[in-house]
Amino acid sequence: MASVTSRDVLARGFRVLGRAIKDEPRIFAFAVGGSVLFGGLVVGSAYVIGHIVGKIIVPAIEDGAVDNALLWLGALAVLAISVLRVVGIFGRRLGAGYMQFRLQARYRRLVTGRYLDLPLSWHHRHATGTLLSNANSDVEAAWFPIAPLPFAVGTLVMLLGAVGSLFLTDWVLALVGLATFAGLFLINVFYSRRMAPRQARAQLMRGEVSAIAHESFDGALVVKTMGREGQETDRFAGQARELRDALISVGRLRGLFDPLMETLPSLGTLAVLIVGTFRLRAGDISVTDLVSIAFLFTVLAFPVRAIGWVLAELPRSVAGWDRLQHVLTATGEMRYGTISPEKSDSPARLAFDGVDYAYPTGADTDDMAAAATQDEHGPTVLHDISLVVPEGRTVALVGPTGSGKSxxxxxxxxxxxxxxxxxxIDGHDLPDLTAAALADNAALVAQIPFIFDDSVRANVALDRPGIDDDAIWAALRLAQADEFIARLPEGLDTMVGERGTSLSGGQRQRLTLARALAGRPRLLVLDDATSAVDPRVEAAILAALRGGEQPTSIMVVAYRRATIALADEVVYIEHGRVVAAGTHSELLASTPGYADLVTAYERAEAEREREHAYEDEGAVTA
Incomplete structure (x- = not known):
């Protein structure tokens, strides 16, 4: 990604604006039409006012009498110009706002769609908060100059008309105007080059603060459990201070720039009055000409600022656009094949053959040098994994934390x-299958359940075709979730809240399991997906999956001995390698590491039960 500190920030900013115009040409033309109408009337109004002063007011003062017909004509001219200016303002603002919000909505959809296309390995390299910042504040920053852009374009047309009319009126005053407008342009060029790195830094820090906030909120339970509130507060405060300093730096420069942009047109007006007075005394111009030009400079002071607004936001726009391109041009999307086997009612066969895997490395950064290394991989975490989940069988993956099960x-x-x-799966390599075929045949229930802020029905069905209420209730029964769902106030229509806040941990796990089962997968992968469920309920779930009407092959990442004992085969993993495979009883007898691991949970449970019994006994004695 090119740096926004380069001297071509204006050119790059104009290319971003050109992209916006290319995306929305009709709306832009409508907005610019309103702005040009407004600008033309601004120039016209200056000459109307000049003629009113020169032809009506001055003669009335000199003669002591007012020509009522001319007075009414002047009033009607001012009224007509005012009404048309209102029409121009309405068209300009409506078109600019509509264009800006359409672009923001379109690029939010593009960014979100790109997130869904990019593989999980890409997401591993980017903090969630940064991705949220890309889809929100970076999109807003990229198209922020669109709001004043039609006004600025209309102002340029107005300035050309004003300069032309100045030369037609008096070439000396025209040179004063050119000097004023040239000064405005030079100030904007200077400002844009100085503002570019400050805006880029501020935009980057917005993403950093968003990332830390998201991590802290998402991991609130872990933070509180580990007593890390103070450390997380300090970490967030440090990044927030950096963002504050970056925004203050932006504000300081704007505080210098904005008064200059405000003052220069006023100085131009003053220069016109001074020079114009001498020209009037010399008889080179009339009172009408002087009033028209002075009034023109007065009314130009505000519209000319629209050019400054656009140029002032270009560095921020370039920074936001570059961060968007970091997502939109990212490569490495997961490609699917063309094989789509006919959906079968029989369980699937899953086979791993000599599989190695290493998580990707690469900084979450906008720097090109760092981005170029993002395809590199870290240490290998899986080594020569070979295992089979036979049709209709349950295979348990067991191993210490960090051994590679997930x-x-x-x-x-x-x-x-x-x-x-x-x-x-069934002899077809996974990359050869279509995305739909893979989703039809295999489903994963993750360790951490995710519940959408929607109804129970929507969370289970996910708008998939063919999943009606009967299929939902069947999936809920298999997941042992039908009873508590039936007790909810509105049943399937009950809103469960953000991330399922109205449900317990075990209920959330059973609901996500029902979501997977509703698609009738032939292979079900459970990544410790029932850890928050009571052991007896967990045993009932696995028994229902093994003996139910929906035949499924199951790979389960398990810790509990009762869960492991239900498996047909156990694969023991250590340090990313398959150490042993066999039945539960065989591994207990032959693999000491496995025996120590599976009995550790029971020992911990027994210790907790003794502690509770001791506490209960003490309470009774007291």
Whole structure:
């Protein structure tokens, strides 16, 4: 991504504006038409006022009498110009606002669509808060100059008309006008070059602050549990101070620039009055000419600022646009094949063959040098993984924290692709399947459930075709969620709140499990998806999946011994490698690491039960 500190920031900013005009030519033409109408009438009104003063007011003062017909004609001219100026203002503002908001909506959709197209490996390199900033504040920044752009274009037309009329009136006063307008342009060029790095820094810090805030809010439970409130507050405060300093730097420069832009047209008006007085005394111009030109400079003071507004926002626009392009031009989308096998009612067979995987590295940055390294990979976390989930069988993945179980689960449904090796369903390599075929055959229930701020029905169905209320209730029964859903005030129509705040942890897990089951997958991957569910309910869920009307092959990442014991086969993972595979009883007898791990949970549970019993006994004694 090119740096916004370069001297061509104006040229790059104008290219962004050109893109906006290309995207919305009709709306822009409508807005500019209103602005040109307004600008032409501003110039015209100056000469109307000049003629009223020179032809009506001055003769009335000299003669002591007023020509009523001319007075009414002048009043009607002023009224007509005012009405038409209102029409021009309405068209300009309506068109500019509509154009700006359409562009923002379009590019938010483009950015969001790009997020969905890019693979999970790309998302691993970018903080969620930064992605939210791209879709929100960066989109707004990129198109912020659109609001004053039609006004500025109309002002340029108005300035050309004003300069032409000045030369027709008096060439000396025209030179004063040219000097004023040239001064405005030079000030804007100087300002844009100085403002570019400040705006880029401020835009970057907005993303940083958003990222930290999102991390802290999303991990509020972990932060409170670990007593890290103070550290998180300090971390956020540090970034917020940097954002404050960046915005103050922007404000200081604007505080210097805005008064200059306000003052220069006024100085031009003063210069016209001084020079014009001498020209009037010399008989080179008339009172009408002097009043017209002085009034013209007076009314130009505000419209000319529209050019300054556009130029002032160009550095911010370029910074936002560059950050958007970082997303829109990102490469590496996951490509799918063309194989779409006919949907079968029989369970699927999943096979890993010699799979290695390493998480990608690369800084979450807008710098080109860093972005160029984003395809590099860190240390390999999975080594030569080979395993099979036979049709209709349940295979449990067991291993210490960080051994690679969740990575295997993500690979099984192709959220990420392996570095080497193959993964297949029913003999078809996953990259050869279409996206729809993969979604029809395999479903993942993640460790952390995500519930949308919508009804129970919408959370389970997700607008997928063919999933009616009967299918939803069948999925809820399999997930052992039908009873608590039936007790909700409005049943399937109950709104569950942001991230399912009205539900318990176990209820959220069962609801997301029902979401996966509603699609009738032939392969179900459970990544510790029932950890918050009571062990007896968990056993009932797995028993229903094994013996229900919906035949499914299951890969389950498990910790509880009761869950593991229900599996047909257990695969024990350590340090990203398959250490052993067999039944639960076989691994207990042959693999000490496995035995220690699966009994550790029971020991911890027993210890907690003894502590509770001791506390209860003490309470009774007291």
């Amino acid at each position: 990575t295997i689960a993500s690979l099984a449904v192709r959220l990420v692709d392996p570095a080497t090796g193959t993964i297949s």
